[in-house]
Amino acid sequence: MGFLVLAFFGISLLVVPSPLVVADPDDQACLSNLRQSLQDPTGKLAHWTKENLAAPCRGVISDLEGVTCNNDRIYKLSLVGFSLRGSLSPFLSNCSNLQTLDLSYNQISGPIPAELQSLVNLAVLNLSANSLTGPIPPQLALCTYLNIIDLHRNQLTGPIPQQLGYLVRLSAFDVSDNHLSGPIPPLLANRSGNLPRFNSSSFAGNKDLYGYPLPPMRSKSLSVIAIVGIGLGSGLLSLVISFTAVCVWLRVTEQGMAAEEGKVGQLMPDY
Numbered sequence: 001m002g003f004l005v006l007a008f009f010g011i012s013l014l015v016v017p018s019p020l021v022v023a024d025p026d027d028q029a030c031l032s033n034l035r036q037s038l039q040d041p042t043g044k045l046a047h048w049t050k051e052n053l054a055a056p057c058r059g060v061i062s063d064l065e066g067v068t069c070n071n072d073r074i075y076k077l078s079l080v081g082f083s084l085r086g087s088l089s090p091f092l093s094n095c096s097n098l099q100t101l102d103l104s105y106n107q108i109s110g111p112i113p114a115e116l117q118s119l120v121n122l123a124v125l126n127l128s129a130n131s132l133t134g135p136i137p138p139q140l141a142l143c144t145y146l147n148i149i150d151l152h153r154n155q156l157t158g159p160i161p162q163q164l165g166y167l168v169r170l171s172a173f174d175v176s177d178n179h180l181s182g183p184i185p186p187l188l189a190n191r192s193g194n195l196p197r198f199n200s201s202s203f204a205g206n207k208d209l210y211g212y213p214l215p216p217m218r219s220k221s222l223s224v225i226a227i228v229g230i231g232l233g234s235g236l237l238s239l240v241i242s243f244t245a246v247c248v249w250l251r252v253t254e255q256g257m258a259a260e261e262g263k264v265g266q267l268m269p270d271y
């Protein structure tokens with residue numbers, strides 16, 4: 001009996017992992033789902049194995065490439081220039097202690113998940129130089145600690161959400177070289193003074209984006225003038241042509257009538 005109890009104790013000591021390894025289930029879900037949504041053709045995520053993903057924060061420096069932990073929670077995810085493809089998992093929102101999300105310089109496509117809104121500690125969001133499509137989620141404005149939003153060089157469409165202007169801590173904002181359209185939110189462009197909050201380099205390279213601090217669209221206003229000119233010109237031309245046609249027609253019928261009158265005059269007997 002005593003032997004059995006001892007054996008059981010021994011086995012459970014072997015099976016139960018060291019109490020120092022505290023794996024947060026949200027961090028586990030976050031990273032395993034991200035691993036599944038990404039493709040890693042160059043093997044930069046070699047240590048993102050099932051075993052390591054089960055305990056992402058084994059030490060201060062995680063076994064997982066690009067992951068940094070603090071108090072057994074992931075606080076930084078930096079996979080810069082890893083040649084990653086695939087898409088951004090909405091489960092990224094489960095990494096609820098995340099302060100830095102830097103996935104710049106990859107070939108990640110698809111949308112920016114609106115679920116990122118629940119990353120309430122997020123200070124740095126750098127998704128620049130990828131192939132992201134779709135809109136900039138207005139929900140990002142709920143991440144009130146955001147210092148940096150860098151989304152430059154993607155294929156994002158739609159407007160810049162006005163709400164992002166309310167992020168008071170924002171010190172860097174770059175959405176240049178996308179396919180964004182519409183007006184630049186005044187809260188992102190104008191300070192109380194005359195200097196812009198973010199200058200034209202933050203917004204350049206978006207064909208249909210307009211407003212201060214971008215220079216006025218000269219080519220577009222020129223073409224508007226050209227279109228108005230062509231319209232007015234062709235209108236005038238058609239007026240002149242129809243007027244001339246009416247005149248000619250009148251002249252012809254007048255002559256015809258005069259000739260008729262002449263004939264009638266000749267046929268009429270004189271009294």
Ligand SMILES: *[C@@H]1O[C@H](CO)[C@@H](O)[C@H](O)[C@H]1NC(C)=O
Pocket residue numbers: 080104105126128148149150172
């Ligand atoms: C975002 O990442 C790119 C590439 O790693 C870097 O060059 C850029 O400076 C970062 N943006 C900000 C605002 O720090």
Ligand SMILES: *[C@@H]1O[C@H](CO)[C@@H](O)[C@H](O)[C@H]1NC(C)=O
Pocket residue numbers: 186190194212
């Ligand atoms: C922003 O600043 C520009 C240039 O100083 C000015 O023309 C424009 O009216 C301002 N817009 C707002 C909304 O204050």
Ligand SMILES: *[C@@H]1O[C@H](CO)[C@@H](O)[C@H](O)[C@H]1NC(C)=O
Pocket residue numbers: 199200201
């Ligand atoms: C915009 O501001 C940045 C610094 O915030 C500066 O490096 C850059 O030269 C400025 N660009 C323009 C076009 O003024």
